[in-house]
Amino acid sequence: MTGGAGFVGGHVVASLVATGARVRVLDDFSTGSMDNLCHARTLGLADADIRAVDIAALEGQQEIRDWRPSVVVHLAANAAFARSIRDPYLDARINVLGTIGVLAAAASCGAEKVVLASSGGTVYGELPAGAARLAEDAPRTPVSPYGLSKLTADRYAELYRELFGLPHTALALANVYGPGQDPGAGVVAATARAVATGRRPLIYGDGRQTRDFVHVSDVAEAFRRAVNAPPCATVNIGTGIETRIADVVAEVCRCFGVPTTPRYAPERPGEVTRICLDNRRAAELLGWRPTVGLVEGIAGVVDTLRAPEPAGA
Template sequence: MNVLITGGLGFIGLALTRALLAGGHRVSVLDDGSTAPGAHDQAADAARLTPGPAPPCFRGDVADPGIGTVFDAVRPEAVIHLAARASVVESLREPLACTRVNVCGTVNVLQHSLACGVRRFVFASTGGALYGESPFGPMSETAPAAPVSPYGASKAAAEAYVGAMSRSGAIRCTVLRLGNVYGPAPAAAAAPGVVAAFARAMLAGRRPVIYGDGLAERDFVHIDDVVEAHRLALGMTGDDVFNIASGRARTVREVFDAVAAAAGYEGEPEFAPPRPGELRISRLDVGWARRELGWRARVPFARGVARTVASMRAPVEVAAPGEPAGIADPGRGLHGNAP
C-alpha cells in the first residue's frame, strides 16, 4: 500500500515508517521538522533506521494549504495522520497555535486526502486528554469527551471532523485514542514522556522531578504496540474508534520506581506542584480494540522500561539492508503524546 505519514519524523512516526517499509509498503513522510530538539538530525535517522533506501521526506506544515503539492506527488492510497502539537502545558500557553495545527491541520489533511482519492485515513488521537478524569473506572470509546486542556479539546474537535467525513461516506476513517506512549527512540533527546524524562535525569545523576504527589495515574503503552495498532488499522475496511493502551493504569510513583530499578538509581525524586491541565486519573478500557481490531498490548511494562533505559545508554544499531533496524537491547520507539 502507498502510505503518507504526517509527522513521520516524530517519535511514533519514525518507528511506524520503519515498520511499514519492512512490511513491504511504500511510505512517504510529511513533517515540519519541529518534533524534537534534534529535528534536523531526524531526517538522517529516517535514512539510517529504515531498511533499504530512505523514504521520500517532504518538509511542510499540515495547516498550510500548499501541502496539496505533496499529495499530488505521492498520490497516497492511505494517510496516517500523526502530526500534532502534543503538549498539554504548551497548549495552555498557546491554545491558538495548538488549534491551528491539531484542528485546522487535520481538516486540511482530510481535505487533500479527499481530493486525491485516499481510501483509508488513520488518525492518532488521545485517550486521557480527550476523556478527562476517569476516577470511577476505565473509559470506553462511548464515554463522552470532557477535556480539561486545550490539547484535549483540540483532539476532540479534530475527531469530530474526522467522524463527520467518515459518516458522510466520503472516506474510510479509523481513530486510535492513544494512552501514554513510551519506549526507545533513535535519539535519547527525542524520546517523549515521563519514562524517558525520568531515565534521562537518573542516567545523568540528577534527581527526577515528579509534578504533584506521585499518585496521579496513567495508562502506558509501548511504542511497538502502538505501531502494531496503526498497522492493523491500515487493513480495516470499515470505520471505528479504538482505545490503544495497556488496560492497566499506573501511578507516577510506580513509574519512577520501575525506571529507577532499570537504571540502578537509588535516590528519591524531587516533588513539584502539579501542572495546570494535567489529569489526576486516566484509565482506558481496551476491550473494543481486542475484539474488533484484533489488537492487544504485548510488551510488559517492566520489560518496556528496561528497553527504554538500555536504549538511552547504548547507541542505536544500524540494520543491514532489508532487515528491521534495532537497538542493542531489542525494542524501538517513536511520537510525542500527552495523557
C-alpha cells in the same frame, strides 16, 4: 504519512515499509528528526519520499493531492501537553487546522481512508470515580487545550465521513513511551534522562496520578493493522493497566540502580488524575493486543541511555 519523522511516526513508517508498503513522509521537522527514520531507510524508505513540508499549510495539503495515496496516516500534531497550555493558538493551528487540511486533501484525491492518531490520554478527561477503564463510548470532556484540540480533530474526521464519505479510523493512544522519545514528552523519558545525567527526577503533584503506558512498538503495530483493516471509527490503544506516576519513577530508578529521590513540583493545570483505557475493541476489530509489559519496556529505555562501560573495565 504526516508526522512520519516523529517519535511514534518513525516507528510506524518502519513497520509499514517492512511489510512492503510504499510510504511518503510529510513532516516539517520542527520536532521530528531524520534520526527517527534511520531504521525505515535501511528497510527501503526512499529519500525522495521524505518531504519537509508543513501540513497545516497549502503546500503540505498539495503534496497529498499530488501523490494520491490510497491511505493517509495522519500523525502530525503538537503532542506537547505543556506547550498547549502556553500557546493554545499554535496547538489549535497544528492539531485542528492541520487535520482539516489533511482530511480535505484526502477526500479530494480519492483516498480510501484516513488513519489518524487521537489521544486516549486527554480526549476523555477524568476517569470517573469507581470506574476501572474508559471505553470508546465514554463521555469526552477534555480539560486541557491539547485534549480539546485532539477531540476537535476527531470530530472533524467524523464530519468528513458523514458529509464527504471519507472513512477513518482514529486510534486513541494511551501514554506512549519507548527508546528515543523526547524527554519533554513523557514521564518515562524524562525520568530516565534525568537519572542518566545525574539529576533527581521531577514529579508534578504527589505522584499518585495514574496513566496507561503503552510501548511505541505496540502502537506501531496498531497503526499497521489499522491501515490494513476496514475503517472502524475510534479504537483505544492502551494496555488497560493503571499505573501510578510515582511507581514509574521508582522503576526507572531501580533499573539504573539508584535510590528513588524525586523532586516535587506543583501539579500542572489541565492534567487529569487518572487514565486507563479499555482495549477490547482493538482486540475485536484489529486483532491487536499489547505485547510489551511496562517493566520490560522501561528496562529497554534505560538500556539505551545507560553510559557504556569504560574500556578495560
